[in-house]
Amino acid sequence: MDQILENYFNLTVMAQAFPDVLRGFLITVQVAACVIVIGVATGLFFALLRATRNRVLNALVTIYVEVFRTLPQLVIIIFIYFGLPYMGIVFSPFFATSLALAAVLAAFSAEIFWATIMAVPKGQWEAAHALGVSRLVTMRMVILPQAIRLAIPLITNRAIAITKGTALGAAISLPEALGSAQSAMSIHANPSPLTLAAGFYLAFFIPLVWLSRVLEKRFSRSQ
Amino acid sequence: MDLFLENFASLASLQQIYPLLLQGLELTVLLALVTLPLSIATGLAVAIIYSFGGSLVRRLTILLIDLLRSFPVIVLLILIFYSLPFFGIRLGNFTAVVVALTINNTGYFGEIFRAGLQSISKGQHEAAAALGLHRGHTMMLIILPQVLKKVLAPLASNSLELIKTTSIASMVALPELLRSARVAQEQTYNPTPLTAAAVIFFVMLWPFSHWVSRMERRAIIGSNQR
Numbered sequence: 001m002d003q004i005l006e007n008y009f010n011l012t013v014m015a016q017a018f019p020d021v022l023r024g025f026l027i028t029v030q031v032a033a034c035v036i037v038i039g040v041a042t043g044l045f046f047a048l049l050r051a052t053r054n055r056v057l058n059a060l061v062t063i064y065v066e067v068f069r070t071l072p073q074l075v076i077i078i079f080i081y082f083g084l085p086y087m088g089i090v091f092s093p094f095f096a097t098s099l100a101l102a103a104v105l106a107a108f109s110a111e112i113f114w115a116t117i118m119a120v121p122k123g124q125w126e127a128a129h130a131l132g133v134s135r136l137v138t139m140r141m142v143i144l145p146q147a148i149r150l151a152i153p154l155i156t157n158r159a160i161a162i163t164k165g166t167a168l169g170a171a172i173s174l175p176e177a178l179g180s181a182q183s184a185m186s187i188h189a190n191p192s193p194l195t196l197a198a199g200f201y202l203a204f205f206i207p208l209v210w211l212s213r214v215l216e217k218r219f220s221r222s223q
Numbered sequence: 224m225d226l227f228l229e230n231f232a233s234l235a236s237l238q239q240i241y242p243l244l245l246q247g248l249e250l251t252v253l254l255a256l257v258t259l260p261l262s263i264a265t266g267l268a269v270a271i272i273y274s275f276g277g278s279l280v281r282r283l284t285i286l287l288i289d290l291l292r293s294f295p296v297i298v299l300l301i302l303i304f305y306s307l308p309f310f311g312i313r314l315g316n317f318t319a320v321v322v323a324l325t326i327n328n329t330g331y332f333g334e335i336f337r338a339g340l341q342s343i344s345k346g347q348h349e350a351a352a353a354l355g356l357h358r359g360h361t362m363m364l365i366i367l368p369q370v371l372k373k374v375l376a377p378l379a380s381n382s383l384e385l386i387k388t389t390s391i392a393s394m395v396a397l398p399e400l401l402r403s404a405r406v407a408q409e410q411t412y413n414p415t416p417l418t419a420a421a422v423i424f425f426v427m428l429w430p431f432s433h434w435v436s437r438m439e440r441r442a443i444i445g446s447n448q449r
Contacts, residue, residue, distance in 0.1 A: 003309075003310060004310075007306065007309045007310065008306070065436075066429065066432070066433065066436075067425065069432050069436060070424070070425050070428045070429050070432040071387075071421060071424055071425060071428075072387035072388065072389075072390040072401070072424060073387070074390045074391055074393065074394075074401060075390055075401055075420060075421055075424055076421075078393075078401060078404075078405060078417065079414075079417050079418075079421055082405065082408060082414065082417065083231070083408075083414035083417045083418070086230045086231070086413070086414045087227070087230065087231075111436055111439075111440070112443070114440075115439070115440040115443040115444060116443060116447075118440070118443075118444050119443055119444040119446070119447035120447070121447075150443070150446075150447060154443070161384070164295040164296070165295070165297075166295075167295045167297040167298050168297055168391070168394075170297065170301075170394070171393070171394050178295075178297060178298055178301060182301060182305070185305065185306075190309070191302070191305060191306035191309055194298075194301065194302050194305065194306055195302075197298060198294065198298050198302060201293070201294065201295055201298055202290070202293050202294065205292075205293035205294070205295070206289065206290070206293045208293075209289050209292050209293045210289065213289070
């Protein structure tokens with residue numbers, strides 16, 4: 001018991017590591033925000049590109065979605081950070097992590113938005129057409145509001161799952177919560193900073209996971 | 224273009240490093256083969272405990288599931304691998320990855336099976352009881368087959384995520400596919416191994432991922448047609 005307290009909840013070590021881990025946690029939150037905003041917006045844009053029914057655009061988006069849905073996130077992060085510099089393209093760890101995770105989230109959300117757009121019954125397109133409403137306006141005023149409503153719980157789940165990947169930034173020495181905790185652990189020869197980082201992550205994700213549960217329930221009931 | 228090919232798809236470099244990549248691939252496959260059945264079993268166990276439990280047990284299981292789902296698996300892995308030695312417990316890196324992935328996915332699979340079990344109507348349990356089947360048999364013969372059919376899409380989707388996540392083993396220096404590619408890249412000063420690893424991952428996982436996404440799309444479209 002003493003050993004557990006000494007190693008996991010050593011208050012002296014925690015107090016010393018706190019500023020670093022907190023700074024790291026703020027970076028985690030920043031990356032997460034970038035990933036969600038860029039990823040979901042790009043995903044919606046890609047789904048709309050597919051909806052234009054242009055063959056070339058459709059093929060390009062499909063290939064993009066298949067590739068980024070299939071590759072592991074860490075492989076993409078490592079490739080961007082360690083591979084692209086050989087091409088003269090150098091990104092900071094912050095940018096590389098955000099870009100990689102946003103690219104993955106964009107692929108998943110493009111697929112979700114596309115499926116929910118398809119899920120709106122065809123009759124609505126035909127009804128709008130019969131009323132003389134243009135395709136663009138139909139999409140914006142009739143189809144998209146319903147599609148987005150359907151997509152919300154699915155996107156939330158995906159966004160949470162992918163945002164947890166911000167800790168992968170530690171692999172390319174992004175000083176986010178996990179990375180800072182790891183360096184603090186080596187300095188103090190005590191793993192308490194890891195507990196601290198884990199605490200931060202839990203404080204961040206438990207409300208989100210709970211939110212996704214609430215959303216899932218509400219949307220499945222109202223249908 | 225030549226520069227691009229030389230850097231990202233150099234044949235000479237590929238010849239040099241492919242045994243290393245093959246070894247890595249083997250380890251990646253092994254990790255998936257060990258972890259996937261293990262976490263499906265633990266997830267199912269948690270869900271069954273939920274469905275047989277009283278209201279307190281149910282609340283506790285939900286709490287456990289949400290806690291496990293909130294914990295990023297990389298944080299869990301680092302915690303297991305780097306902090307247990309302070310207690311004199313030294314897990315090998317393979318074991319540490321298996322333990323971390325299994326704990327993490329117990330939450331995901333647990334929630335999938337739990338939602339599936341909950342969606343089966345009470346009448347099924349009652350009808351089975353009326354026929355004189357006891358609870359264990361009802362679960363195995365009547366409830367679970369229906370659940371399995373209902374949760375196939377999320378089950379497959381999470382299995383895919385699990386296989387992809389095995390690449391985090393590279394963060395504790397386990398030479399699976401990604402780690403081997405990194406080592407090869409540093410030895411040859413050429414990113415071709417990274418490209419090769421990405422291509423191997425894609426070729427290996429694409430059929431599965433394509434199948435999953437078709438199933439998910441059908442589920443979404445189906446849920447809105449009535």
